[in-house]
Amino acid sequence: MKHSPIIALDFPALDEAFGFLDKMPSGLWVKVGMELYLQNGPDIVERVKGRGHQVFLDLKLHDIPNTVGRAMEGLARVGADMVNVHAAGGSEMMERALDGLEAGTPSGRKRPALIAVTQLTSTAEEQMNREQGIPGTLLDSVVRYARLADEAGMDGVVCSVHEASAIRDACGEDFLKVTPGIRLEDGDAHDQKRISTPADAAHAGSTHIVVGRAITQAADPAAAYETVKRQWEVG
Numbered sequence: 466m467k468h469s470p471i472i473a474l475d476f477p478a479l480d481e482a483f484g485f486l487d488k489m490p491s492g493l494w495v496k497v498g499m500e501l502y503l504q505n506g507p508d509i510v511e512r513v514k515g516r517g518h519q520v521f522l523d524l525k526l527h528d529i530p531n532t533v534g535r536a537m538e539g540l541a542r543v544g545a546d547m548v549n550v551h552a553a554g555g556s557e558m559m560e561r562a563l564d565g566l567e568a569g570t571p572s573g574r575k576r577p578a579l580i581a582v583t584q585l586t587s588t589a590e591e592q593m594n595r596e597q598g599i600p601g602t603l604l605d606s607v608v609r610y611a612r613l614a615d616e617a618g619m620d621g622v623v624c625s626v627h628e629a630s631a632i633r634d635a636c637g638e639d640f641l642k643v644t645p646g647i648r649l650e651d652g653d654a655h656d657q658k659r660i661s662t663p664a665d666a667a668h669a670g671s672t673h674i675v676v677g678r679a680i681t682q683a684a685d686p687a688a689a690y691e692t693v694k695r696q697w698e699v700g
C-alpha cells in the first residue's frame with residue numbers, strides 16, 4: 466500500500482489555502498511550508514489538522530546542532546506528522562534534531578517522522594558542481610547524504626525520483642524516499658530540475674510523492690488529484 470500523495474499547500478494566504486481545501490476530499494496528507502507557516506504561525510498546523518488532514522511541516526531546518534535540536538523540541542509540540550531538516554547540516558545536527566523531537570513529543574502522541582533533504586529537486590548536477598563545489602554526480606551526492614541521514618537515525622530522505630532506487634539499494638525498503646518534483650505528462654517544470662511523473666515514482670521505489678502546482682494550479686484540482694493518485698497507485 467503506497468502512502469497517499471502529499472499535496473504542497475503553497476499558498477500566500479490562509480484563506481486561499483482553505484479555499485483550495487474546500488474543493489478537495491477529506492482525509493488528505495498536505496504539506497505546510499515556509500510560505501504559510503511564517504505568516505500564520507504554529508496554529509496553522511492544528512487548524513489544518515482540525516479539517517481532518519495530516520500534515521507534513523516542511524521547514525527544512527539547517528543550523529548548528531544545538532539550535533536545531535532546541536527548535537525541534539518546540540516543533541514537536543506543534544502537532545505535525547512529519548518534519549524535516551537539511552542533511553547538509555551534518556550528522557550531529559540530524560542526531561540533535563531527533564533528540565529534540567523525541568524530548569518534545571508529548572506523551573501519548575506519536576513522534577513525527579523526521580526526514581532529511583538531500584539535494585533539492587531544483588538543483589541540477591552542473592549547478593551543484595559549480596555552486597556548491599561538490600564534484601562528481603548528483604546521484605552520488607544524494608546517496609551519500611541518504612547514508613549519512615540513515616546513520617544519524619533519520620526515518621528517510623527527500624530526494625528526486627531519479628535517485629529513489631539507488632537509495633533503496635543503499636538504505637533499504639523501509640527508509641522513506643519522499644519525492645517532490647512530480648509533474649503529470651508534459652507538465653511545466655517551473656523551477657524544478659529533476660522532475661518525474663507519479664507512475665515513474667511508483668516504479669522507482671518512492672515511498673511518498675509531494676505534488677504542488679500540478680494539483681493546486683490545475684483548472685480542476687480535485688480531478689488533478691485523482692489523476693495523480695490513480696497513476697501513483699497503478700504505477
Ligand SMILES: O=C(O)c1cc(=O)[nH]c(=O)n1[C@@H]1O[C@H](COP(=O)(O)O)[C@@H](O)[C@H]1O
Binds near residue numbers: 582
Ligand atoms: O522538502 C520538500 O518538500 C521539497 C524538497 C525538494 O527537494 N524539492 C521540493 O520541491 N520540495 C517541496 O515540494 C513542493 C514542490 O512543489 P511543486 O513543484 O509545485 O510540485 C514545494 O512545496 C517544495 O518546497
